[in-house]
Amino acid sequence: MLDKFVTPYIKPLLMPLVTQLDKRGVHADQITVVGFVIGLLAVPLLAAQLWTAALVMIILNRVFDGLDGALARYQQRSSSAGGFLDICVDFLFYAAIPLGFALADPVQNALAASVLLTVFIGTGSSFLAFAIPAEKLNLARPQFANKSFYFLNGLTEGTETIAFFVAFCLWPAYFPELAYSFAFLGAITIFTRINGGYQTLKSHTVTDAQQSKEQDK
Known part of the structure; x- marks a missing residue:
């Protein structure tokens, strides 16, 4: 929900790093992979209950996630392959963080982490499932025109996810309560997304069918 408001402020902050990376011949896909590896380092740190160190890895992962797209656009190398790689490692990173908290305290955190992961599957699948027909129908995406995939808005997007991840690390004793709250918002x-996506695709299908009939007359 907040991504469309936050993104315009983040982009200018990344440009000094983007220009330096471009001068050194760094490719956006390399940034994606390095950022993913850094993000995964949060899992063993969470399992060891090193909350501050894990939080640093999470924040660095998000910085790299912003850098790869900005660098690709700056170098005019945006591609479907890069977008595919980015979205895959993003969802893997998102799923890894609840796992880290479950490993840290299975008795207290495992059920809440499982519920949150279930919701992540729902938000991720609804997001990606809509992107396929949206691309086929060439639906307009004015808010995220530079993205490789059609971004279907929702109450919990990247900004909200990272805000909760930060909260998890700052108040780990309250992980179950925070996770259940986030899962409710994710639900x-x-x-x-399912309702809005279905109605949107249904209306375009009807419109396309009507246009086909008119053309056949």
């Missing part, structure tokens, strides 16, 4: 996102 709302699932419902609105």
Whole structure:
């Protein structure tokens, strides 16, 4: 929900790093992979209950996630392959963080982490499932025109996810309560995405069928 408001402020902050990386011949896909590896380092740190160190890895992962797309656009090398790689490692990173908390305290955190992971599957699948027909129908995406995939809005997007991840690390004793709260918001996102996506695709299907009939007359 907040991504469209936060992204315009983040982009200018990344440009000094983007220009330096471009001068050194760094490719956006390399940034994606390095950022993913850094993000995965949070899992053993969470399991060891090294909350601050894990938080640093999470934040660095998000910085790299912003850098790869900005660098690709700056170098005019945006591609479907790069977008595919980016979205795959993003969802793997998102799933890894609840796992880290489950490993840290299985008795207290495992059930909440499982619920949150279930919701992540719903938000991720609804997001990606809509992107396929949206691309086929060439639906407009004015808010995320530079993205490789069609971004279907929701109550919980990247900004909200990272905000909760930060909260998890700052108040690890309250992970179950925070995770259940985030899962509830994510469930709302699932419902609105499925309903909104279905209605959008249904209306375009009807419109396309009507246009075909008119052309056949």
